[in-house]
Every structure is written in C-alpha cells, then in structure tokens.
Amino acid sequence: MRLSQLFFTTLRDDPSDAEMPSHRLLTRAGYVRQLGAGLYSLLPLGFRVTQRVEQVIREEINAIGGQEMEMPVNHPADLWRESGRYDAIGNEMVRFKDRAGRDMVIAMTHEEVVADLLRDIVKSYRQLPLIVYHFQTKFRDEPRSRGGLIRVREFVMKDSYSCDRDEAGLDAAYWAHHGAYTRIFERLGLDAIPVSSDVGMMGGSLAHEFMVLNPYGEDRLVLCEACGYAANQQVAPTTAPEPPADDELPVEEVATPDTTTIDALARFLGIDASRTAKAAFFVTGDGRFVVAIVRGDYDVNETKLVNAIKATGGLRPAQVEEITARGMQPGYGSPIGARDAVVVVDSLAARSRNLVAGANKPGVHLRNVNVPRDYTPDVITDIASVREGDPCPQCGGTVILRNGIEVGNIFKLGTKYTEALGAEYLGEDGERHPIVMGSYGIGLGRNVACVVEAHHDDKGIAWPAEVAPYAAHLVALGGNRDPHVVEVADRLHDAAKAAGDRHEILYDDRDESPGVKFTDAELLGMPWILTVSPRSLAAGGVEVTNRATGEKQVRAVDDVEAFLTGRVPTPA
RNA sequence: CGGGGCGUGGCGCAACGGUGGCGCACGUGCUUUGGGAGCACGAGGCUGUGGGUUCGAAUCCCACCGCCCCGACCA
Numbered sequence: 198m199r200l201s202q203l204f205f206t207t208l209r210d211d212p213s214d215a216e217m218p219s220h221r222l223l224t225r226a227g228y229v230r231q232l233g234a235g236l237y238s239l240l241p242l243g244f245r246v247t248q249r250v251e252q253v254i255r256e257e258i259n260a261i262g263g264q265e266m267e268m269p270v271n272h273p274a275d276l277w278r279e280s281g282r283y284d285a286i287g288n289e290m291v292r293f294k295d296r297a298g299r300d301m302v303i304a305m306t307h308e309e310v311v312a313d314l315l316r317d318i319v320k321s322y323r324q325l326p327l328i329v330y331h332f333q334t335k336f337r338d339e340p341r342s343r344g345g346l347i348r349v350r351e352f353v354m355k356d357s358y359s360c361d362r363d364e365a366g367l368d369a370a371y372w373a374h375h376g377a378y379t380r381i382f383e384r385l386g387l388d389a390i391p392v393s394s395d396v397g398m399m400g401g402s403l404a405h406e407f408m409v410l411n412p413y414g415e416d417r418l419v420l421c422e423a424c425g426y427a428a429n430q431q432v433a434p435t436t437a438p439e440p441p442a443d444d445e446l447p448v449e450e451v452a453t454p455d456t457t458t459i460d461a462l463a464r465f466l467g468i469d470a471s472r473t474a475k476a477a478f479f480v481t482g483d484g485r486f487v488v489a490i491v492r493g494d495y496d497v498n499e500t501k502l503v504n505a506i507k508a509t510g511g512l513r514p515a516q517v518e519e520i521t522a523r524g525m526q527p528g529y530g531s532p533i534g535a536r537d538a539v540v541v542v543d544s545l546a547a548r549s550r551n552l553v554a555g556a557n558k559p560g561v562h563l564r565n566v567n568v569p570r571d572y573t574p575d576v577i578t579d580i581a582s583v584r585e586g587d588p589c590p591q592c593g594g595t596v597i598l599r600n601g602i603e604v605g606n607i608f609k610l611g612t613k614y615t616e617a618l619g620a621e622y623l624g625e626d627g628e629r630h631p632i633v634m635g636s637y638g639i640g641l642g643r644n645v646a647c648v649v650e651a652h653h654d655d656k657g658i659a660w661p662a663e664v665a666p667y668a669a670h671l672v673a674l675g676g677n678r679d680p681h682v683v684e685v686a687d688r689l690h691d692a693a694k695a696a697g698d699r700h701e702i703l704y705d706d707r708d709e710s711p712g713v714k715f716t717d718a719e720l721l722g723m724p725w726i727l728t729v730s731p732r733s734l735a736a737g738g739v740e741v742t743n744r745a746t747g748e749k750q751v752r753a754v755d756d757v758e759a760f761l762t763g764r765v766p767t768p769a
Numbered sequence: 770c771g772g773g774g775c776g777u778g779g780c781g782c783a784a785c786g787g788u789g790g791c792g793c794a795c796g797u798g799c800u801u802u803g804g805g806a807g808c809a810c811g812a813g814g815c816u817g818u819g820g821g822u823u824c825g826a827a828u829c830c831c832a833c834c835g836c837c838c839c840g841a842c843c844a
Contacts, residue, residue, distance in 0.1 A: 206779080206780095206794085208779090208780055208781085208793090208794085209780075209781080209792095209793055209794075209805070210780055210781040210782090210792095210793075211780095211781085212780075212781085213775085213780090213781070213782090213837085214775090214836065214837045214838090215837090216837085216838080225780095231836090233835080233836085234835085234836065234837090282844090286844085287842085289842085289843075289844090305844065306844055308844090335844095337843080337844080339842080339843065340770075340841075340842050340843075341838095341840090341841085341842075341843090343837085343838080348843080396844095415843080511842085513841080513842095514841080606844085608844085636844090638844080672803095674802070674803060675802060675803085677802080678802075708802095709802095709805090710801080710802060710803095710804080710805075710806060711802065711803045711804055711805095712802095712803085712804035712805045712806080713804085713805050713806095714803095714804085714805095715803075715804050715805085716804070716805050717805085728803080730802095730803065731803095732803065733803090740803095
C-alpha cells in the first residue's frame with residue numbers, strides 16, 4: 198500500500214480529549230476517529246488491525262470446533278420477553294418500534310437468538326455438542342463510555358455459544374474455550390490473566406474474565422504473587438484473621454459529635470476502625486430496603502450483597518428520607534431499632550465482639566454492640582471487599598490489588614435460556630432435556646487498544662507481527678536523485694504484495710523529508726522499518742530496523758525480498 | 770443520573786467588552802533531501818445552538834446541545 202494513497206493522516210499533537218496511550222496513539226497515527234461518545238470509525242489502518250485480531254480469534258475458535266455464522270443485530274422484543282431480559286435489563290438496551298409498530302431491540306448479546314435457533318433445529322442428542330459463533334456489532338448504551346476504544350457503546354464482539362447435552366459436556370466446552378482464549382491472547386501479545394468472576398446478569402454457575410493489568414482498568418483484581426491466585430474483587434472471598442473472642446460487654450451510649458464517617462469516629466474515640474461497625478443503606482431494584490453492616494476497616498462489596506439477597510434489578514444507594522423513615526440516622530446508623538429493612542451482616546463483623554455502632558441518633562454511637570445479642574440479622578455472609586494486604590484465600594500469603602481491563606470472558610450459562618425458550622433435545626433415554634449452554638465473548642476494539650497499551654513507546658506503536666496491519670514499513674529516501682532507489686523500493690513493494698495480503702507492506706512514497714517519514718513510520722508501528730536510500734544502497738542494500746528494539750542492520754536487497762515474500766522467517 | 774472541566778479554521782492553542790490571531794497541517798512557486806527543512810505568496814472561522822445584558826459580546830448572564838474526567842452504572 199502506497200502511503201500517498203492511504204486514507205489517513207497523522208497528527209503532531211495529541212488530541213486534547215485522549216488520556217490513555219492507546220487512545221492517543223491510535224488517533225494520532227490515523228487508525229481511528231471518534232464520531233461521538235463511545236462511537237468510533239475505524240480508518241483503513243484500524244480496520245486492518247481489527248481484521249488481524251479477528252483472524253487470530255477465528256483460527257483458535259475454529260480449532261476447538263466452532264462453526265462461524267451470523268445473527269442479526271435487530272431482534273423482535275418478544276424473544277427477549279421470553280427470556281425475561283426485556284424487563285430485567287435497563288436502558289442500556291436500545292428499544293424501538295419498527296414501521297409496523299412492533300417492539301424491537303438492538304442486540305447487546307445473542308443468547309436468546311441461539312436458544313431460538315436451537316429449539317428450531319436441534320431435536321436429538323445426536324446433534325450435540327455444538328459450538329457456534331459470530332463476529333457481530335453490539336450496541337450497549339453505556340451510561341458512560343471512556344478511555345477511547347476501551348469502553349465504547351457500539352463495538353464488534355466475537356461471541357460464541359456452546360450447546361451440550363449435559364453439565365459434563367458444558368464443562369468440556371468451557372475449558373476448551375479457556376484454552377482457546379489463552380492461545381488467542383498469547384498470539385495477540387497480551388498477558389491476560391484468567392480471574393474468577395461474578396456471573397452478573399448473564400446468569401449461570403461459573404465464569405472467568407481474562408484480564409490485562411492496566412492502571413486505567415475498570416476492574417479491581419485480587420492477586421497473590423505467591424500462589425497465582427487471581428479473582429475479581431467483586432467475588433474474592435475475604436479471609437481476615439479471626440477476631441479475638443472477647444466477652445460481650447454491656448451496651449453503652451457515647452456522645453460522638455460530628456463523626457459521620459468511620460475515620461472521624463475512630464479518631465474521636467481513639468480506637469482502630471476495626472473496632473467499629475459500618476452501616477450502608479441500599480434499595481433493591483425490586484423495592485426492598487437493605488442495611489448492610491461491615492466492620493469499619495472494610496467496604497461493602499455490592500456484588501456480593503446483590504448475590505446474598507438475590508437483589509433483582511441491582512442496588513441503588515438509599516435516600517436520606519428512606520433511611521430516616523425506617524428509624525435510622527445517616528452517619529449514626531445501625532440496624533438497632535430499624536423497621537422494614539433487610540439486615541445483612543458481614544460474617545467478619547458478626548464474629549467481632551463489642552463494636553462501636555450508630556445509635557440512630559445524631560451525634561451518638563453505642564459501644565459494645567454484638568450480633569445477635571443486640572439486633573437480629575436476616576443474613577450473615579461475606580459481603581466485604583478484600584483489601585490489599587489481606588491473606589490470600591488460597592495459600593494464606595498476602596494479596597495485592599491491581600486494576601485490570603477485561604479482554605474476554607467465559608460463562609457457564611447452564612439451562613437458563615434454553616429452559617425459558619423451550620430449547621430441548623430428545624435424549625438417548627427417550628426423555629426431553631434442556632440443552633446446556635455456555636457463552637463466551639471477546640471485544641475486538643478493546644483488544645486492539647489493549648495491544649497498543651502493551652506495545653508502544655514514546656515514539657508510537659510497535660505492533661506484534663501477528664496483528665500489524667502491514668508486515669513492514671518501507672521508507673524510500675532520495676528517490677528523485679537516484680532512480681535506483683525507486684527501482685528497488687518498487688520491486689520490494691510489488692514482490693510483497695504479490696506474496697499475498699499477509700505480506701503486504703506500507704510504502705512511504707510521499708514527497709516528504711526524511712524526518713517526517715521516519716517519525717511517521719515509528720508512530721504507525723509496523724514491526725519492521727525498511728529504509729532504501731542512496732546511502733543504504735551504497736552500504737549494500739536496505740537498512741532493516743526492528744521497531745520494537747530499535748536494532749538496525751543493512752541487508753542485501755535479495756535477502757529482504759526473501760523475507761517479505763515469506764521465503765525466510767525474519768530479516769535478521 | 771450526581772460532581773468537575775471544556776467547546777474559537779483539520780489538529781493544538783491565544784485573544785477575556787471595542788471589527789478574531791499564532792503554531793502545525795493545507796495549496797502554488799523556488800530552494801532543500803538520513804530525523805517533524807527554508808523563503809515567498811495563498812486559501813480556510815455566523816467563535817457549539819438559542820435567548821438575554823450592552824452603544825458594542827468569542828468575551829458577561831441564562832437555557833440547551835456536545836465532548837472529556839471522577840463517581841453511580843457496566844452482559
């Protein structure tokens with residue numbers, strides 16, 4: 198591809214609204230352009246990278262038996278009513294009516310369509326197992342997109358679906374995907390860590406997210422360097438040391454003016470935060486009022502809380518009036534004297550003796566509050582978030598917390614969708630059984646951005662060869678003084694092109710100064726930069742630079758051509 | 770949806786009550802050609818939209834729209 202013809206432009210200055218390196222560089226180098234919040238155009242270079250990523254995924258999913266297909270973006274709403282998600286999902290799903298007035302949705306994912314196809318097509322156990330997948334546009338009207346391509350509203354996702362006779366089949370398909378994902382991310386040059394994760398609104402029994410560590414990541418990960426334990430903080434169990442088994446002392450009021458936070462309270466009383474009980478107030482999507490109690494040195498983990506009380510529709514923070522209406526006082530709250538509230542107490546807080554808790558009166562706390570002597574929990578379970586430095590739940594070592602970006606996920610769905618839609622098969626036993634499903638996603642654009650996050654320097658991008666949009670970047674200098682330069686450059690460009698799409702190179706044939714050409718080559722990030730000039734020819738051929746390492750050497754034109762056409766693996 | 774910030778040629782910025790400028794990019798010509806070259810000439814803007822204050826608004830006020838960041842949310 199001749200650079201003089203390519204639909205792109207590079208920018209000298211960083212776009213003012215880009216913070217992440219991937220966003221900055223992909224925009225500056227002419228790979229993407231933003232259309233609106235969470236909406237990006239892929240320019241030809243960006244599209245080629247995405248196709249490379251797509252091809253890696255395709256090869257690995259095919260290798261575990263996946264069959265590629267394509268399902269629609271727009272669905273009849275009735276299908277989503279059958280699964281119950283039409284009402285369960287909030288306004289991140291776009292709904293509209295078609296010209297006939299039929300309710301429609303823009304798909305966020307495709308479990309319903311797959312289940313609908315299964316009930317139509319699969320009749321017998323002989324037709325299972327199956328893995329089907331597609332690359333398809335999703336639209337999710339995120340309340341807030343961010344980080345360039347990291348969190349967008351419209352994106353292409355590889356979503357695959359395993360369809361099995363039973364739990365054992367699902368287990369095999371699940372771990373087959375786990376292996377395929379491991380190979381995919383390795384080929385993309387990403388250090389992705391599988392972490393156990395919440396199943397969220399997908400439902401199901403087991404889920405992993407593949408995470409790459411990144412300071413801009415939206416997820417908090419609990420990691421143990423000693424044993425390799427890795428989990429999303431949303432689900433990582435807390436394992437604090439057992440609190441002392443002190444005798445229960447009598448409750449007493451203590452005046453604590455202006456201590457509406459745990460910090461202020463602990464400082465005022467001169468005690469450690471672990472000697473206090475923290476109350477948080479929520480309302481569930483199904484209208485229940487919840488008081489959550491954790492020890493003062495921990496935070497409430499909303500995911501665990503949602504799961505503990507099966508809060509359909511999630512949680513929102515309670516308003517002040519909702520709290521006081523139930524006999525509690527924000528800032529000085531506890532379940533003592535609470536009415537019409539579901540009381541959920543963290544197991545560690547429940548085991549800790551003689552905590553300081555709110556008295557539900559402004560400026561007053563209670564010493565020596567104990568569960569269940571002083572109030573009755575509805576649920577006692579783990580609802581606290583693991584902190585950095587806590588013991589590892591697996592080996593007892595010390596965990597660290599890091600931010601991560603989710604580059605892929607795998608879910609055991611079970612029969613949630615097939616039962617709802619009646620997707621059954623006739624078994625060997627002559628009985629009808631629901632088909633057992635799994636669902637597995639990888640977002641393309643986010644992976645492209647993560648590759649840049651992992652492979653760049655202060656000059657620009659340095660693509661791994663597997664995903665580079667072009668195999669090399671040919672810089673021709675002094676062509677107007679020396680026709681031999683043009684002759685050699687043209688020959689290399691044509692030979693690479695003739696060797697096939699994977700071998701094609703970018704050829705900077707523009708009438709630009711050497712500085713501009715080198716700077717752009719480093720910004721664009723092809724794995725090899727080939728310089729042809731009177732000087733390089735005098736030195737014996739073509740200067741070959743490894744973009745990632747900066748190593749340079751001059752190679753004979755024939756050697757370079759052998760590399761570009763795939764006859765030898767590397768130019769060096 | 771709450772909090773904060775910002776909307777001025779393609780990009781980055783200035784002008785902060787008195788007829789909108791700079792750098793880069795862009796076009797033409799000449800010179801230049803191994804690290805974002807030089808000179809000359811030139812093109813490009815209802816200052817996001819609407820209202821208000823004022824003799825006069827890019828500038829002050831109000832509303833709306835858009836974008837970014839933090840939080841809420843996140844299959």
